[in-house]
Amino acid sequence: MSGQILNDINLKQYSWFNLGGNAKNFFKPKNRKDIINFLNRNKKLNQNIHILGAGSNTLFRDGGFDGTIIKLGSEFSNIKVLSDGNLEVGAACLDKKVANFALENSIKDFEFLSCIPGSIGGTIAMNSGCYEHEIANSVISVDFLTLGGEFKTFKRDQINFYYRGSDFGETVIILSVKLKANRGNKDEIQNKQNKFVEQKKISQPSKIKTCGSTFKNPNNKKAWELIKQSGCENLSIGGARLSEKHCNFFMNNGDASSKDIEMLIERVREKVLLKTGIKLDLEIKIIGKK
Numbered sequence: 001m002s003g004q005i006l007n008d009i010n011l012k013q014y015s016w017f018n019l020g021g022n023a024k025n026f027f028k029p030k031n032r033k034d035i036i037n038f039l040n041r042n043k044k045l046n047q048n049i050h051i052l053g054a055g056s057n058t059l060f061r062d063g064g065f066d067g068t069i070i071k072l073g074s075e076f077s078n079i080k081v082l083s084d085g086n087l088e089v090g091a092a093c094l095d096k097k098v099a100n101f102a103l104e105n106s107i108k109d110f111e112f113l114s115c116i117p118g119s120i121g122g123t124i125a126m127n128s129g130c131y132e133h134e135i136a137n138s139v140i141s142v143d144f145l146t147l148g149g150e151f152k153t154f155k156r157d158q159i160n161f162y163y164r165g166s167d168f169g170e171t172v173i174i175l176s177v178k179l180k181a182n183r184g185n186k187d188e189i190q191n192k193q194n195k196f197v198e199q200k201k202i203s204q205p206s207k208i209k210t211c212g213s214t215f216k217n218p219n220n221k222k223a224w225e226l227i228k229q230s231g232c233e234n235l236s237i238g239g240a241r242l243s244e245k246h247c248n249f250f251m252n253n254g255d256a257s258s259k260d261i262e263m264l265i266e267r268v269r270e271k272v273l274l275k276t277g278i279k280l281d282l283e284i285k286i287i288g289k290k
Contacts, residue, residue: 003030005038005068011060011288014052014071016117018209019258020060021288025068030075032145035173039149042068049147050287051173053122054094057211062258063289072121076175081105086140087179091121095128098179103193108184109138111193115200117212121174126283127161131196136161140178147171164216164283205245209252214265215280223280224248230275232268240264262286 005027011020025047029035042049048067052058076092079101087107089098099114101107112133116123120135127136141155152172160167168174204212215223227233227247235242239256241264243249250261265282273279 003028003034009069011064011069014069015055015058015060016209016211017059017252017256017258017261019062019252019256019261021062021064021258023065023067023069027068027070028073029070030073032151032175035070035145036149036151038068038070039145039147043148050170051121053092053119054117056117057122057126057284059211059258059261059284059286061262061286061288061290065288070173072119072173072175076121077119078176081181082178085183086181088176089120089179090176091119091124091174093120094118095120095123099193102181103186103189105181106183106186106189107181108189108192109133109182110179111189111196114193115196120177124174124177125166125168126164127166128164131199134161136166138179140180142168142177143175144168144172145175147173203246205243205249205251208243208249209254209256210243210249211284213248213283214250215248215269216283218278218280221278226272226276226278226280227268230268230272232271235264235267235271237264237267242268259290262290 005025007025009023009026011023012018027038050069052069052071072092076090078090079093080088082088095113095116095118098120099110102110112130115130116128123135124142127134139156141153143153145151217223224247233247238260239253240260241251241253243251269280
């Protein structure tokens with residue numbers, strides 16, 4: 001499959017919601033040259049492109065995606081210690097793998113990544129974080145391709161990171177990132193990582209069809225508290241409902257459609273706005289045709 005452009009590929013298997021229609025095209029490049037060749041061809045076709053990471057924060061609509069999904073494969077999941085002691089990580093490398101690699105090499109400040117179910121490319125683009133940590137604090141530079149096929153490297157001071165976002169958005173294909181490696185005590189790193197993982201087990205649902213936190217936290221507020229305050233905890237539409245353990249986690253009960261999830265999202269958003277005057281912004285991405 002790697003390096004080929006496949007047609008009419010079902011997207012359910014690529015989203016943690018396990019929902020969605022078909023993609024017109026699906027491309028898993030072998031290397032940077034593969035991507036550049038594709039982008040050069042796509043200039044003439046002018047098709048929509050969506051870069052897919054681990055699929056842990058993406059809801060594909062039932063109508064599918066009328067364009068090309070690009071998913072970087074294992075060839076882009078490398079991780080290594082550079083000669084200057086810092087880390088170079090491929091965009092497809094899973095966050096948990098980065099956390100474990102850092103632990104094995106006595107590198108601190110990446111413990112929080114053990115709780116983020118994504119890949120590092122998406123983590124950079126979204127400036128993902130948890131437990132008072134976010135990835136922007138560790139970035140030295142990012143290698144990426146523009147959708148026009150131009151290779152670029154941005155240093156940290158050239159990148160605008162903000163809460164759950166960055167300048168990158170959907171406008172580039174992140175290839176790799178250089179991360180600052182601060183040395184630490186391995187036992188302390190292990191203990192901190194264990195603490196975060198345990199906190200996540202206690203506060204968040206697991207082994208369900210969900211894409212994690214649906215809404216971003218507004219300024220000085222918690223989205224789940226606003227949802228609870230607005231009486232949304234027991235809402236459901238079709239096979240979509242809110243997790244009893246964490247009401248900012250929307251679930252596919254097994255027989256939901258993407259439309260069910262999206263309608264429930266809008267219902268909750270409306271009720272929270274009516275009750276609190278706060279409009280919740282999405283943390284997940286909703287992709288494709290209704």
